[in-house]
Ligand SMILES: [Zn+2]
């Protein structure tokens with residue numbers, strides 16, 4: 001599965017399968033097994049994105065900012081989170097963070113509602 005090495009962003013097992021299927025007859029179950037093995041040896045990292053599982057070849061971070069008001073999920077790119085590594089009882093590999101708050105759109109709406117009432 002050479003296409004794995006070319007993947008530089010997040011990908012799903014299905015995406016990897018359809019790439020691999022261009023050159024060989026390979027089933028999705030094989031792809032899952034392959035990814036699981038790679039994950040165990042630390043060559044692939046996995047993240048939960050909603051109900052989907054994403055994979056990456058690089059140690060990356062996957063961060064969601066979820067609005068508690070409208071439920072919208074935004075992906076954040078965080079770079080300076082290495083300090084978290086000091087808090088862990090062991091060696092940290094990659095990050096998956098879920099941050100909850102109120103998105104700018106909802107904040108604006110809240111502010112508008114307030115000025116309307118005043
Ligand atoms: Zn990892």
Ligand SMILES: [Zn+2]
Nearest residue numbers: 048049050064
């Ligand atoms: Zn995600």
Ligand SMILES: [Zn+2]
Nearest residue numbers: 067070103106
């Ligand atoms: Zn919102």
